[in-house]
Every structure is written in C-alpha cells, then in structure tokens.
Amino acid sequence: MRLLRRAAFLATPVLVFAACGLTLENLGTGDAPDAAVDGAVTRDSCTPLSKASACGTSTCGAIADGCGGTISCGTCTANQDCIVAGSVSSCVTRPPTCKSCQDVGAACGSVPNGCNGSLDCGVCPAEKFCDSTNQCAACDASAVACGGALPAGCTGTGTRCNDPNTEACDGQKCVPCDVGNTACGSTTPASCAGGAKPGTVCGAGTTCVDNACVSCNVGQTACGQQTPAACAGGAKPGTQCGANTKCSANVCVTCDLLQTACGQQTPASCAGGAKRGTQCPDAAVCVDNACRSCDAAQTTCGTKTPAICLVVGGGGGVDGKLCANNNEQCCPSGQCKMNCP
Numbered sequence: 001m002r003l004l005r006r007a008a009f010l011a012t013p014v015l016v017f018a019a020c021g022l023t024l025e026n027l028g029t030g031d032a033p034d035a036a037v038d039g040a041v042t043r044d045s046c047t048p049l050s051k052a053s054a055c056g057t058s059t060c061g062a063i064a065d066g067c068g069g070t071i072s073c074g075t076c077t078a079n080q081d082c083i084v085a086g087s088v089s090s091c092v093t094r095p096p097t098c099k100s101c102q103d104v105g106a107a108c109g110s111v112p113n114g115c116n117g118s119l120d121c122g123v124c125p126a127e128k129f130c131d132s133t134n135q136c137a138a139c140d141a142s143a144v145a146c147g148g149a150l151p152a153g154c155t156g157t158g159t160r161c162n163d164p165n166t167e168a169c170d171g172q173k174c175v176p177c178d179v180g181n182t183a184c185g186s187t188t189p190a191s192c193a194g195g196a197k198p199g200t201v202c203g204a205g206t207t208c209v210d211n212a213c214v215s216c217n218v219g220q221t222a223c224g225q226q227t228p229a230a231c232a233g234g235a236k237p238g239t240q241c242g243a244n245t246k247c248s249a250n251v252c253v254t255c256d257l258l259q260t261a262c263g264q265q266t267p268a269s270c271a272g273g274a275k276r277g278t279q280c281p282d283a284a285v286c287v288d289n290a291c292r293s294c295d296a297a298q299t300t301c302g303t304k305t306p307a308i309c310l311v312v313g314g315g316g317g318v319d320g321k322l323c324a325n326n327n328e329q330c331c332p333s334g335q336c337k338m339n340c341p
Helices: 034-038 051-055
Strands: 062-064 070-072 079-087 087-095 110-112 118-120 128-130 137-138 165-168 175-177 205-208 212-215 244-250 249-253 284-287 290-293
Touching: 051 062, 051 070
Parallel strands: none
Antiparallel strands: 062 070, 079 087, 110 118, 128 137, 165 175, 205 212, 244 249, 284 290
16 A cells, blocks of 8 residues: 655644555654653743644654654554554554564664555654664764755754865855954954954055054044054054144144234145234234234224224224223323323
8 A cells, every 4th residue: 555644733743654554664753852742831932732632542653742843642562553544643563574664774764664665764853864874863064065054954054164274154155264364343253263353454555453444544644643553664643634724743723824823824834835824813903923903992002003904994093092000091192191281
C-alpha cells in the first residue's frame, strides 16, 4: 500500500507514516521539553500544547507543540510501528519483512522500509539537522558561506570566508580584519583575531582622529586650531576664517577698516596689505590714530572738534567747551576760568 502522509499544525498532530500492508515507522524519537509533555507551560512568550490536547487518543509518535518543539505521545516496542488511522496514531506489530529505523540505522528523516513504503525516523533536536545519511548532525555555521542559509533546523546564517586570517563575516558579507582596509568610524568584525578594532581609512588629504576623518589642509582647518599630528609634516596651525577676515596670531581678524579699531591695523595678509583702522565710538572720529569726539561738550576748551566731523554728520571745527575742573568754565578766550571776564 502506498505511503500515506498526513500533516496538521497546533491542534492536529504532525505524523508521517508508511505502510507495508499498513506499516509506519515509530515517530517517538522527537525530543520535547518535560514541561511541554506534562502540561502547557509558557515558553518564550509562546504557550505549547499540553500532551492531552495535542495527542488526544494517540498513543505514539511525535507531534508539534505549536512553539517549535515536539511532544511525544508515547513509544512502540522494537517490533512495532506507529501507525496513523485518521487522526489517531497507535502501535501496530510490524510484518517481519519490513524494516525499522533501527534496522536501517536512520536517526531522522524519511527512509525506505523495504515494503514499498517509507519510514519517518523523526526529527532532530534544536541546533541539529538531518544530514544526507539520515543522522542528526550539529549545525556548523563555519561550513556555510558568510550570509548563506543553514540547513533546516538550524538558526542563523553561515560565517565562512575565503581567508579567515584576513577577513571575517559580519553576518551578511566578508569584510577585512585589517584596520588599514577599514573605514575610519567603522570597526573590524568582532570575530577577527584580537576582536573588533577601529578602522583608519580616510580620503586623500585627511587622517583618522577619534573615529572621524579630519583634514590635513591648514586652509581647511579653523584658525586657532591645528591639523592632526598624524598628518604629513605633523600638526600645523589652521588658517581658515570667514569672509573678509584673516587668521592672525591664531585669531580671525577683520580686513574691514570700519571694523578695525582706530590706532590698529588690518592684517598684512588682507587684500592690499595692512591698513589703519577707523573704528571709533559713536559721535567720534579717528584722527591721527586716535578717536576724537565730535561733541563740543566733550572737546577740550581751546581746541576745536575735528573738521571731519562734518562728514559723519557732527559739528566740525566747533570750539570745545570741556574743562578739567568742573568748577571752571570755558571762556571765549579759550581758557578755563572760575569766572570769565
């Protein structure tokens, strides 16, 4: 009789059988946690079926517990096979001409039973798979190419790379273990000899500092800072400043005369070279590198406000009225006296 296979998940048992007249090999080799056999116990946020609800009236075979494991409904004697009739499995004596899983030396999978049928020799425990010889073999990620799928029953992906001395698998692809071939800001895989290490690769004219590529160009390095010591020629002071400014003594200085204090000069590196600044407080003008007030009350008695004050909207050439002694007054003679004649 041809082999019949019936499958169901969760409430319906998963059983495969083969007949030599009737026969099916014992499925009781599946492993199941004691908690799943004795009753429903929550496992990793999943509640396995209890033995009673999963097996029902079945007395043999391995049944999925709904959470990735199996439940044993019982085992048969050496001369019996676990046979499924409808949804119920029970032990039936094997005809003498048929083989058992033990007879053919199979620990898992499906094999011929010698009676024109097939035997289901069970499933492998976690982290093992049924190999081509129907034996449970350990899952070996190192035998599968990096990122490749492992055999059914195994978790994870392959980790094998062509040269384990120079590269390692990051989970999806083989990457170099050499920091000189690893980008700055990234690390070599933890599986490399010596563990994960920070990469050092940066573009031309830059070097890796604290996991970031930093320019070795002084013109691209802020004034007041230095290029990294690892650059060719060592650390050098940066010269980068904003528009219309130049780096002078590690400080960005304006090249604008109106923003440069009277009595000082713009940097020699500015376009046109060093020039005298003209910046003074309000109501004052720069004369002979000194700020002079355009306010007569702030101009010394006997002198006049600068003529240039007319240009900035002040009173130019006006007689000053300021006396050092507040008890004195500026007389028309241009002298400060207690009483003017």
